[in-house]
Amino acid sequence: MALGEFALIDRYFRACGARRADVVAGVGDDAALLTVPEATELVAATDTLVAGVHFPHGSPPASIGHRALAVNLSDLAAMGARPAWALLALTMPQAQESWLAEFAAGFGELARAHEVQLVGGDTTRGPLCITVQLLGFVPRGTALKRSGGHPGDSLFVSGTPGDAAAGLALQEARMSAPSALHAYLRGRFEMPSPRVALGERLREFASACIDVSDGLLADAAKLAHASGTGVEIHYQALPVSAALEQAAGAERAREFALTGGDDYELCFAVAEKNLAAFMQELPSQRWDYHRIGVLRKAPGAAVLRDGSVMQFSHCGYQHFG
Ligand code: ADP
Numbered sequence: 448m449a450l451g452e453f454a455l456i457d458r459y460f461r462a463c464g465a466r467r468a469d470v471v472a473g474v475g476d477d478a479a480l481l482t483v484p485e486a487t488e489l490v491a492a493t494d495t496l497v498a499g500v501h502f503p504h505g506s507p508p509a510s511i512g513h514r515a516l517a518v519n520l521s522d523l524a525a526m527g528a529r530p531a532w533a534l535l536a537l538t539m540p541q542a543q544e545s546w547l548a549e550f551a552a553g554f555g556e557l558a559r560a561h562e563v564q565l566v567g568g569d570t571t572r573g574p575l576c577i578t579v580q581l582l583g584f585v586p587r588g589t590a591l592k593r594s595g596g597h598p599g600d601s602l603f604v605s606g607t608p609g610d611a612a613a614g615l616a617l618q619e620a621r622m623s624a625p626s627a628l629h630a631y632l633r634g635r636f637e638m639p640s641p642r643v644a645l646g647e648r649l650r651e652f653a654s655a656c657i658d659v660s661d662g663l664l665a666d667a668a669k670l671a672h673a674s675g676t677g678v679e680i681h682y683q684a685l686p687v688s689a690a691l692e693q694a695a696g697a698e699r700a701r702e703f704a705l706t707g708g709d710d711y712e713l714c715f716a717v718a719e720k721n722l723a724a725f726m727q728e729l730p731s732q733r734w735d736y737h738r739i740g741v742l743r744k745a746p747g748a749a750v751l752r753d754g755s756v757m758q759f760s761h762c763g764y765q766h767f768g
């Protein structure tokens with residue numbers, strides 16, 4: 448490595464992200480020392496991005512840094528947690544300064560936006576692989592879980608799922624689109640906006656929550672399963688961006704919305720008794736979410752279109768009569 452391990456850590460990771468008063472010792476000692484606020488529970492998540500698996504080889508380094516943190520922010524958002532501290536285990540084939548500067552800038556900008564401080568990590572040589580651990584907290588006993596839903600709860604999703612999967616398809620030349628659409632959709636894959644503020648507010652209203660990383664249908668099914676319910680999603684109610692619809696057409700856009708991945712939106716359930724307060728306190732235009740279906744007693748996940756059930760495989764769907 449052109450730059451030594453310690454010089455590299457010092458230059459790019461010692462002061463990365465926000466500066467927080469609750470960090471007693473951050474990067475530089477053997478471990479980080481952190482003050483956990485009274486009456487809270489610590490919320491911890493970790494996610495790994497492997498080059499060629501979770502992002503294409505040669506992706507912009509700022510995007511890799513951003514996404515490595517974003518996927519973890521999204522997990523904390525799904526718990527209703529406020530993020531605070533991150534650790535970064537970075538394995539890379541060589542220490543290239545321009546790459547590191549852009550990676551740290553992408554990571555640091557998103558970290559600052561969410562008041563997250565990078566407090567430690569590990570740096571090793573090997574095939575490019577990034578693991579971030581994110582810590583945060585919730586007032587004791589208030590975290591959102593996947594398992595709190597009941598039959599009859601309305602199901603919502605934030606944002607416009609499907610964009611990121613289409614962006615990746617464009618990037619990998621599995622699809623084509625005019626350049627303005629291409630840029631927008633690619634941006635949705637490369638720079639996702641995890642719904643941290645929404646997650647925190649949902650603690651007051653939602654019965655269950657999950658972040659959408661594997662595809663809306665699969666993740667809604669996981670929420671339902673954890674809640675001991677099934678789920679019905681209404682095809683006509685799926686929010687789809689104009690860009691995705693223009694790029695992919697109406698049908699394929701909805702297929703992306705249901706089965707694409709990497710959205711980092713929130714899918715959540717709200718009980719009937721909380722619906723009015725929820726929609727009044729968190730207006731959908733401002734908080735950018737849509738009602739897409741309902742939890743039901745019968746197990747499994749069904750997508751309903753004009754009264755009939757659509758059957759999906761992981762690569763697409765077929766109608767059932
Ligand atoms: P040790 O060998 O004692 O574990 P390291 O050389 O691994 O120490 O790390 C020195 C310090 O730098 C530690 O505080 C560690 O948390 C931090 N650190 C190492 N790599 C990173 C990284 N990629 N990002 C942030 N902090 C890092």
Ligand code: MG
Pocket residue numbers: 568569
């Ligand atoms: Mg170490």
